[in-house]
Amino acid sequence: MRSTFLITAAAIATAVSAAPATLQKRATTAQVIETCTVPGTIALTFDDGPYEYTWDLAETLKKNGVKATFFMNGENWVDVNTQSVQTSAGKKTYKQVIKHVYDMGHQLGSHTYHHLELAGQSTSKVKSEMTKMETIFRSIIGKNPLYMRPPAGAYDSNTLKTLGGMGYKAVLWDIDSNDWRYSEISSLSHEQANYKSVIEKDSKTKPHGHIALHHDVYEKTAEKLVPWVISYIKSKGTYKFVTVAECLGNTKGSAYRTKQ
Numbered sequence: 001m002r003s004t005f006l007i008t009a010a011a012i013a014t015a016v017s018a019a020p021a022t023l024q025k026r027a028t029t030a031q032v033i034e035t036c037t038v039p040g041t042i043a044l045t046f047d048d049g050p051y052e053y054t055w056d057l058a059e060t061l062k063k064n065g066v067k068a069t070f071f072m073n074g075e076n077w078v079d080v081n082t083q084s085v086q087t088s089a090g091k092k093t094y095k096q097v098i099k100h101v102y103d104m105g106h107q108l109g110s111h112t113y114h115h116l117e118l119a120g121q122s123t124s125k126v127k128s129e130m131t132k133m134e135t136i137f138r139s140i141i142g143k144n145p146l147y148m149r150p151p152a153g154a155y156d157s158n159t160l161k162t163l164g165g166m167g168y169k170a171v172l173w174d175i176d177s178n179d180w181r182y183s184e185i186s187s188l189s190h191e192q193a194n195y196k197s198v199i200e201k202d203s204k205t206k207p208h209g210h211i212a213l214h215h216d217v218y219e220k221t222a223e224k225l226v227p228w229v230i231s232y233i234k235s236k237g238t239y240k241f242v243t244v245a246e247c248l249g250n251t252k253g254s255a256y257r258t259k260q
């Protein structure tokens with residue numbers, strides 16, 4: 001009996017060490033994603049929300065057949081745990097806003113709890129920023145996001161090691177609308193130039209994939225920039241609007257993990 005047990009234990013040990021490539025992966029540094037790998041896809045991303053424009057923006061995008069990705073904070077422009085907002089569908093808590101974005105078919109990602117720039121931060125600080133945000137997501141959609149965007153795109157090797165250990169992938173961008181810089185200027189010329197500088201370089205027959213950066217906390221972004229982006233990209237006729245997970249060749253559902 002004893003030898004049988006030993007064989008079984010050895011077999012289990014072999015299986016455990018061989019099988020979970022994912023477990024081993026999680027011990028390595030987080031992958032940094034700067035662009036889409038599926039040609040002809042574009043992932044519109046929105047950072048720093050939720051805020052007062054987020055509810056309606058999620059709907060506008062859906063009405064236009066656009067699936068986007070929102071990298072959210074717990075306490076940035078608002079405190080998600082305590083504050084509410086007037087939307088076109090009445091007064092909603094910010095947790096309801098997050099649920100609505102999810103229900104509209106968009107992907108949710110983490111942007112840390114306090115919008116903390118992670119470069120130079122201790123492992124425990126990075127972990128607490130991420131786990132506090134996970135608590136919010138789990139209370140709303142019952143799972144944690146797999147993708148995160150480091151605030152200001154700032155990270156160092158310790159950031160990536162910590163994020164990787166938690167199972168995260170870090171998402172940057174290759175189109176920067178710079179909308180935060182021009183949010184008070186009524187003209188869209190700067191944002192348009194930034195978009196065009198990337199898109200016009202693409203081959204018409206085999207366009208690249210792109211991840212575009214915006215912030216849903218500016219009225220100008222929600223009301224003017226997004227409608228322009230949608231019509232501009234659609235006018236090219238060669239791009240498909242997808243989530244970040246999908247633009248990397250993964251399913252929408254793969255953007256989350258159920259375990260902590």
Ligand SMILES: [Zn+2]
Nearest residue numbers: 047048151152
């Ligand atoms: Zn941000």
